[in-house]
Amino acid sequence: MKPDVLQLKALSPQLEAGLEAAYTVHRPYRAADPDALIAQVAGKARAVVTGGDLGVPADLWDRLPALEIVAVHGVGLDKVDLDIAAARGVTVTTTPGVLTRDVAELAIGLWLALSRRMVTADRYVREGRWAKAERLPLARRASGRKVGILGLGQIGRAIAVMAAPFTSEIAYHSRRPVEEVAHAYHPSPEALAEAVDVLFLVTPGDAGQLVDAAVLKALGPDGLLINVARGSVVDETALVAALANGTIAGAGLDVFEDEPNVPEALWAMENVVLQPHRGSATEEARSAMATLVLANLSRHFET
Numbered sequence: 484m485k486p487d488v489l490q491l492k493a494l495s496p497q498l499e500a501g502l503e504a505a506y507t508v509h510r511p512y513r514a515a516d517p518d519a520l521i522a523q524v525a526g527k528a529r530a531v532v533t534g535g536d537l538g539v540p541a542d543l544w545d546r547l548p549a550l551e552i553v554a555v556h557g558v559g560l561d562k563v564d565l566d567i568a569a570a571r572g573v574t575v576t577t578t579p580g581v582l583t584r585d586v587a588e589l590a591i592g593l594w595l596a597l598s599r600r601m602v603t604a605d606r607y608v609r610e611g612r613w614a615k616a617e618r619l620p621l622a623r624r625a626s627g628r629k630v631g632i633l634g635l636g637q638i639g640r641a642i643a644v645m646a647a648p649f650t651s652e653i654a655y656h657s658r659r660p661v662e663e664v665a666h667a668y669h670p671s672p673e674a675l676a677e678a679v680d681v682l683f684l685v686t687p688g689d690a691g692q693l694v695d696a697a698v699l700k701a702l703g704p705d706g707l708l709i710n711v712a713r714g715s716v717v718d719e720t721a722l723v724a725a726l727a728n729g730t731i732a733g734a735g736l737d738v739f740e741d742e743p744n745v746p747e748a749l750w751a752m753e754n755v756v757l758q759p760h761r762g763s764a765t766e767e768a769r770s771a772m773a774t775l776v777l778a779n780l781s782r783h784f785e786t
């Protein structure tokens with residue numbers, strides 16, 4: 484008998500095929516009546532497969548008495564209640580390591596695209612404005628700026644390595660100083676923002692709303708904010724205001740408070756580059772993530 488698995492969101496064809504080969508897979512998000520499907524299979528679902536961006540919705544726990552494992556396709560645990568999981572003896576797995584450089588390179592890409600106005604300039608070419616010799620504002624040089632990293636975990640460190648050829652000044656803030664790291668440590672997000680030109684957010688989503696109006700003010704009118712962490716780390720209303728009134732110069736955003744809803748005010752702004760939560764969305768990372776999710780599940784069920 485194949486164990487019953489509840490898959491909460493669309494995943495790569497590789498992962499979906501792997502799941503189907505070993506499990507009886509139920510996909511409520513594809514059902515005409517998701518609730519009815521969950522009610523029908525809830526009693527026998529032994530595993531939930533979900534994204535780090537989705538986790539386990541709070542109302543689902545009580546409906547899954549047979550649940551043994553939550554296999555997260557991603558590294559974020561902010562949307563999985565680990566206390567409930569522990570109280571119920573439910574194992575929770577993630578896919579660490581394999582998406583580190585993918586998220587880091589998107590962060591660096593957002594920084595460069597934003598500084599060099601690459602999205603604006605791309606539009607300028609496509610809209611035939613180059614041929615009409617319309618004016619295109621100059622960009623800013625990215626290299627030589629002071630870089631700050633909020634959260635020096637695996638991804639934060641990868642960003643530091645990738646940013647190093649561009650700058651000699653890298654500083655960070657994290658819950659506590661990291662011993663083996665030579666970069667300057669600042670005791671608060673605000674102090675870090677004050678000291679740098681480009682602030683990368685790479686904290687876990689449950690670190691709290693670390694970037695508020697005061698931090699944005701400290702980053703200043705030349706400052707850039709790059710968020711590849713979670714929308715919950717930033718006061719989004721304050722961010723939109725700061726971008727609109729020049730409190731900061733620009734933002735590169737891969738994550739938002741209420742995905743996939745991106746504040747409409749951002750759509751028309753030239754000083755932002757927007758991505759639809761794509762940090763780990765490379766063929767390489769997603770393939771390795773699929774392999775890890777399947778390995779985590781089979782390890783649980785086979786041993």
Ligand code: 8YV
Pocket residue numbers: 533534535536537556557558559560582760761762763
């Ligand atoms: C994914 C993520 O976009 O790792 C995470 O926590 O948010 C991302 O890698 C997501 O989990 C895809 O399903």
